[in-house]
Amino acid sequence: MATVHDATLSPGKVELVAGWIGAQRWYTGTGRPRLRALDSWRLDDPAGEVGIETLVLLDEVDSVVYQVPLTYRGAPLEGGGAALVGEMDHSVLGRRWVYDAPHDPVYVEQLLALARGRAAAQHGSVSDTPEPDVRGVPHPTWPNDPVVRSSRVHGGEQSNTSVVVDATPSPVVVKIFRTLAAGDNPDITLQEALAQAQSPFVPASIGHVEGAWTRPDGEQRDHGQIAFVQEYLADSTDAWQVGLEQAAGGTPLRGAHAVRGTHSVAPQDIAFADRARELGRVTAQVHSTLARVLPTRTADAAAVSEHVGRMRRRAGIALGEVPALAAHEGQINRLLRAAEKADWPVLQRIHGDLHLGQVLDSPRRGWVLIDFEGEPLRPLAERNALDSPLRDVAGLLRSLDYVAGTLTRPGARTAPGVDVRQWCTRAQEAFLDGYGEIDTDPRERETLLTAFVLDKALYEVIYEARNRPSWLPLPLEAIDRLLKEAHP
Numbered sequence: 001m002a003t004v005h006d007a008t009l010s011p012g013k014v015e016l017v018a019g020w021i022g023a024q025r026w027y028t029g030t031g032r033p034r035l036r037a038l039d040s041w042r043l044d045d046p047a048g049e050v051g052i053e054t055l056v057l058l059d060e061v062d063s064v065v066y067q068v069p070l071t072y073r074g075a076p077l078e079g080g081g082a083a084l085v086g087e088m089d090h091s092v093l094g095r096r097w098v099y100d101a102p103h104d105p106v107y108v109e110q111l112l113a114l115a116r117g118r119a120a121a122q123h124g125s126v127s128d129t130p131e132p133d134v135r136g137v138p139h140p141t142w143p144n145d146p147v148v149r150s151s152r153v154h155g156g157e158q159s160n161t162s163v164v165v166d167a168t169p170s171p172v173v174v175k176i177f178r179t180l181a182a183g184d185n186p187d188i189t190l191q192e193a194l195a196q197a198q199s200p201f202v203p204a205s206i207g208h209v210e211g212a213w214t215r216p217d218g219e220q221r222d223h224g225q226i227a228f229v230q231e232y233l234a235d236s237t238d239a240w241q242v243g244l245e246q247a248a249g250g251t252p253l254r255g256a257h258a259v260r261g262t263h264s265v266a267p268q269d270i271a272f273a274d275r276a277r278e279l280g281r282v283t284a285q286v287h288s289t290l291a292r293v294l295p296t297r298t299a300d301a302a303a304v305s306e307h308v309g310r311m312r313r314r315a316g317i318a319l320g321e322v323p324a325l326a327a328h329e330g331q332i333n334r335l336l337r338a339a340e341k342a343d344w345p346v347l348q349r350i351h352g353d354l355h356l357g358q359v360l361d362s363p364r365r366g367w368v369l370i371d372f373e374g375e376p377l378r379p380l381a382e383r384n385a386l387d388s389p390l391r392d393v394a395g396l397l398r399s400l401d402y403v404a405g406t407l408t409r410p411g412a413r414t415a416p417g418v419d420v421r422q423w424c425t426r427a428q429e430a431f432l433d434g435y436g437e438i439d440t441d442p443r444e445r446e447t448l449l450t451a452f453v454l455d456k457a458l459y460e461v462i463y464e465a466r467n468r469p470s471w472l473p474l475p476l477e478a479i480d481r482l483l484k485e486a487h488p
């Protein structure tokens with residue numbers, strides 16, 4: 001049972017977090033945050049030593065709501081220096097060391113127990129009072145409760161915080177969603193639906209945590225999902241790394257088998273074309289399962305106009321934020337008009353932000369898709385809406401192009417004689433061939449596919465301009481090429 005002291009803190013928790021949050025990869029704001037606490041809940045440390053509290057904070061600058069779990073310790077956490085949010089004085093307990101909780105093993109163990117329904121959340125500001133709105137939902141297909149040995153935060157560029165847990169009988173990964181929104185989180189609903197349908201192309205689902213937080217207007221509470229636990233495919237690499245290595249003519253692929261090749265094709269192209277074809281088949285099979293187990297809808301005129309309307313809005317934002325696109329405005333508009341007249345496939349649930357970084361290469365399982373959260377720049381309602389599977393196809397075509405774009409940037413190294421553009425074209429064709437083996441070949445809807453590729457590239461322009469400006473030339477150059485080749 002959590003004891004909440006009536007104490008004075010110096011500095012206060014929100015003040016402490018305000019000085020730290022701006023440097024976090026998952027913080028979406030650009031300037032100085034203006035944080036306001038909306039809600040909080042606690043977990044108990046069975047040893048009674050570490051305070052565990054999750055703050056839900058509103059950034060009043062852009063109305064984004066963040067989940068910030070913290071641990072409070074009476075002495076520094078060994079090896080936790082980089083995760084220190086700061087120190088504060090507690091009028092009852094004395095000096096407190098405050099940590100970014102995903103780095104604290106005590107929090108990770110209790111969050112996992114909560115997700116499996118073996119621990120109960122407690123009220124944030126009242127002692128010994130359960131918080132029933134924050135509760136775990138163990139997934140029925142996962143039989144055993146993981147027993148934690150150790151944990152570490154997954155490094156790299158991420159929109160959320162994923163903690164890899166070495167557990168028995170097998171490792172798991174706990175994803176803590178950093179920005180909260182009311183409603184279903186597609187990462188959980190889609191992956192759990194696929195797991196339930198026994199799809200081999202996603203990691204098994206282990207459980208998730210439902211949460212609730214007071215709305216910014218202070219009236220009612222919003223409900224949403226705050227963490228997701230799934231099987232961790234420990235020996236996997238991601239397809240982005242595989243693609244980069246292959247395109248650069250580097251390390252040969254594990255398990256790659258030769259395909260009917262022609263003499264003019266370099267060996268690394270053959271190996272990757274084979275894997276790209278397999279990725280096309282996997283993508284089509286995931287689409288087919290999602291269409292079978294979740295709702296679908298015919299793309300009637302109203303739906304098409306709504307979708308093209310969103311593409312137009314996105315183009316408008318990109319044109320507004322990146323002046324270099326101005327010369328293409330007329331052609332972008334023509335292509336979107338052509339998309340409005342095209343024949344659209346049935347709308348269904350899709351991955352929503354499929355790129356090579358969302359595809360794991362597992363030696364035991366082959367390609368496995370993760371992170372069904374959709375594009376982080378889209379509002380949740382749009383990410384939960386039915387969409388065209390061509391969006392995912394376009395996402396992977398763009399990602400293969402990103403591999404080529406990365407390797408043609410100044411300073412990039414490739415093996416002598418490697419033509420990365422040719423590698424990209426072959427990989428894209430093979431991917432589409434594979435997709436066409438299971439479902440309609442996306443090339444049969446050429447104009448529409450081109451419009452989705454353009455839409456994705458415009459998304460990337462906005463994403464890169466806001467998050468990684470040095471990557472901006474990649475989608476900009478791709479748009480140049482695409483519009484030169486397109487004949488709407």
Ligand SMILES: Nc1ncnc2c1ncn2[C@@H]1O[C@H](COP(=O)(O)OP(=O)(O)O)[C@@H](O)[C@H]1O
Nearest residue numbers: 154158159160161162173203231232233370371
């Ligand atoms: N089930 C898993 N098995 C192995 N690695 C995983 C798994 N889930 C995530 N990862 C690794 O963690 C990274 C971040 O996960 P992701 O779900 O894409 O988070 P984010 O939403 O923060 O981008 C992935 O790129 C991958 O390397």
Ligand SMILES: O=P(O)(O)O[C@H]1O[C@H](CO)[C@@H](O[C@H]2O[C@H](CO)[C@@H](O)[C@H](O)[C@H]2O)[C@H](O)[C@H]1O
Nearest residue numbers: 157159353355356357375376398399402460463
């Ligand atoms: O993985 P996230 O869901 O956070 O996706 C966002 O970040 C991605 C970059 O990390 C971004 O992807 C873009 O860059 C990738 C290479 O780093 C490339 O493979 C993708 O094709 C390209 O779109 C993604 O768009 C963004 O939503």
